[in-house]
Amino acid sequence: MNELFEALQKKDPLFLKRIENAKKWGSADELIAGAMVVKDKLVVLSCELIRYEIYFDDIATATPIAAKDRESFCLDVDGSFLYWEKSDTHLDLEYFCHIGRRKNNERTKPRRLP
Numbered sequence: 001m002n003e004l005f006e007a008l009q010k011k012d013p014l015f016l017k018r019i020e021n022a023k024k025w026g027s028a029d030e031l032i033a034g035a036m037v038v039k040d041k042l043v044v045l046s047c048e049l050i051r052y053e054i055y056f057d058d059i060a061t062a063t064p065i066a067a068k069d070r071e072s073f074c075l076d077v078d079g080s081f082l083y084w085e086k087s088d089t090h091l092d093l094e095y096f097c098h099i100g101r102r103k104n105n106e107r108t109k110p111r112r113l114p
Contacts, residue, residue, distance in 0.1 A: 008034035008045060018079040022047035031079035032093050037071045044096050047079060052096040059099075063087040 008015050015034045022028040028047040035044045042059070044052040056070060065087050074083045081092040 004036075004043060004045060004051060005049075008036065011036065012075070014075075014077060019047045019049075022079060030093055032075060032082065033079060035073070035075055035082055037073075042070070042082075044082075044093070046093055046096075052099075054096060054099055059091070061087065061089045061091075063089065065089055 012034050018031060018033045019028070022031040022033070031047045033045045033047045033049070035042060037043075038053075040057070041053050041055045044054070046052070056065060056067075059065065065084050069084060069086045072084065072086070074085070075081075076083065079093075081090045083090050
């Protein structure tokens with residue numbers, strides 16, 4: 001099993017439930033199963049088990065997410081979005097898909113878990 005999958009499962013008690021519900025609702029391609037900060041990037045796993053790695057420097061928001069606040073995000077209970085309260089930043093899965101398409105390089109390339 002993938003290390004990211006295991007880490008998210010340990011960190012977030014709703015992780016597996018989000019995946020299960022997204023499949024039941026037919027929206028696995030629209031919802032976030034889990035996310036974590038690894039050094040200077042945000043790693044997001046969709047409910048389709050596609051991994052997105054986005055450097056915080058590549059996240060364009062009205063108010064930048066301060067380095068000290070990066071790990072203080074909340075993931076909506078159903079996986080609709082990530083939220084940073086201090087910068088009032090909401091990011092949904094479509095944002096990560098868009099960044100991956102726009103950048104189209106190894107830094108942001110989505111990868112399906114094995």
